[in-house]
Amino acid sequence: xxxxxxxxxxxxxxxxxxxxxxxxxxxxxxxxxxxxxxxxxxxxxxxxxxxxxxxxxxxxxxxxxxxxxxxxxxxxxxxxxxxxxxxxxxxxxxxxxxxxxxxxxxxxxxxxxxxxxxxxxxxxxxxxxxxxxxxxxxxxxxxxxxxxxxxxxxxxxxxxxxxxxxxxxxxxxxxxxxxxxxxxxxxxxxxxxxxxxxxxxxxxxxxxxxxxxxxxxxxxxxxxxxxxxxxxxxxxxxxxxxxxxxxxxxxxxxxxxxxxxxxxxxxxxxxxxxxxxxxxxxxxxxxxxxxxxxxxxxxxxxxxxxxxxxxxxxxx
Numbered sequence: 001x002x003x004x005x006x007x008x009x010x011x012x013x014x015x016x017x018x019x020x021x022x023x024x025x026x027x028x029x030x031x032x033x034x035x036x037x038x039x040x041x042x043x044x045x046x047x048x049x050x051x052x053x054x055x056x057x058x059x060x061x062x063x064x065x066x067x068x069x070x071x072x073x074x075x076x077x078x079x080x081x082x083x084x085x086x087x088x089x090x091x092x093x094x095x096x097x098x099x100x101x102x103x104x105x106x107x108x109x110x111x112x113x114x115x116x117x118x119x120x121x122x123x124x125x126x127x128x129x130x131x132x133x134x135x136x137x138x139x140x141x142x143x144x145x146x147x148x149x150x151x152x153x154x155x156x157x158x159x160x161x162x163x164x165x166x167x168x169x170x171x172x173x174x175x176x177x178x179x180x181x182x183x184x185x186x187x188x189x190x191x192x193x194x195x196x197x198x199x200x201x202x203x204x205x206x207x208x209x210x211x212x213x214x215x216x217x218x219x220x221x222x223x224x225x226x227x228x229x230x231x232x233x234x235x236x237x238x239x240x241x242x243x244x245x246x247x248x249x250x251x252x253x254x255x256x257x258x259x260x261x262x263x264x265x266x267x268x269x270x271x272x273x274x275x276x277x278x279x280x281x282x283x284x285x286x287x288x289x290x291x292x293x294x295x296x297x298x299x300x301x302x303x304x305x306x307x308x309x310x311x312x313x314x315x316x
Contacts, residue, residue, distance in 0.1 A: 004028070004308040013297040014271055014290030017042055018206035022214065022283040023309060027207070033288075041185050042287045044202040044209070045268030048188075049148045051177075051212060052198035053090065053236060053253035055155055057220065057228040058176050064158040072154060075129055084137045089151050090252040091240040095135040096128065098144035102269060102292070110145045114200065122192025124199070125153035141241025141250060145199035148253070149191075152198040166194040180222060181215060183208040200268075206285045213276045213283035216264065233278075237264045246295070259303045262311075271298045280309040 004021075006029045012019065017036045021029040032038065044051070059065040067087040076082045081096070088094045101108035112118065113127045120127035128146025135142075152169070161168040170188070173196070178186045185208045189201035204212075216236065220228025236254040243249075249256040254264040257275075266274035271290035276283055284302055 002028075002309055004305070006031070006305065007301060013301050014288055014294040016271075016286065016288045016290070018285060018287040020206040020210055020285040021305065022210050022285075024281045025214070027210075030206075032206075038205060038207060039185075041187065041203040041205055043268075043272070044204070044266075045200055045270060045272050046145065047209065047266040047268040047272050047274050048198055048200055048202040049145075049253045050236070050266035050274070051188075051202055052148050052151055052155075052196075054177060054212070054215065054228060055173060055198075056086070056090065056151060057232040058172075059155055059158050060232070061226070061229045065154070069154075072150075073129055080133055080137065086151070086154065088137045089147050089154075091141070092143050092147055092250060092253075093138050093141050093240060094144075094147055094150075095133045095137040095140055096131045096142075096144065096147065097134040098128070098131060098142055098146055100143050100145060110199075113146055113149070114197075123195070124149040124191045124193075124197060125195050126193070129153070143241075143243060143250065148199040149195060149197060152196040155198075156195060161194070164194045166190040166196065169196050176227070177212075180225075180227065181208075181211045183211050206287055209274055209287070210283050210285050213266075213274045213285070216276045217278050217281065217283055219278070233264075237262075246299070248299075257299065257303060260306050263306065271295065273299070273302055275302055275306055277306055277309070279311045280306065281312060282306060282309045 017033040019031045069086045071082050084094045099107050099109045105111045113124050128150050156169050159168050159172055173188055186204040189197050191197050215222055216233050219233050235252050237251045237256055239249040239256055241250040255267045257263055257265050262279040263277040271288040273286040286302055
């Protein structure tokens, strides 16, 4: 039995709405903030990007998509954007111009994409697709929520979704992922154009987010059935870039935390964290409404929890 010390409620950083630890498939700690319970559905924010990674993996497993696909959109046909591949997009290295700022609406592309009223209002993928190149594809890492919504547009097309509709993608997500994992509470949001907002909008309980983490804990295999391609989870954690402000590395729509580099983390605005540590048989979920000034403290608090669980095979 692993002995782990969890922070008391009054010691949790910021406004923590849920903190859940699942070790060896068993819930070993569960805490909810005021007005929140195990049945409460909470927003993913950018943790949805890692769910998008899984959906693309399933389409790759089906032979509907390939990481090396290029010439992805007519808008890119006559310039260097034609060389952008699905791999570049998943690695946030498309070279497309983007400003990921959550405060300054005057300069932020993500605020304009999600909430703006301009030419591409309600069509998040089109907003991002029409950005110009600022670097050769594959040469520059830049975190971009727009990139993820480009990917979900490609996913819809690969699945045969009709323009302006969302039924096919919604059914794919529900039957191939949420239903299989038992994520009964999970709900995804689509924009006005019918595109899954894979950058930002999945709602679920903490326990259901943990079930998604368990899929990556088990290398993409669920109840003996492979849901993700072999190597897909490993690909998620292959470092392609570094975020200086966070001092974390980035893989393929998953983060790699310093201090626990064998783990991968789905990370969202306001301190949403899904920490997946296969080498510890551990999934941690932290959901909250926390100011960015406390971001490092929240991440370090989860790291300190994770490190108390020994690596598999280590003496306890």
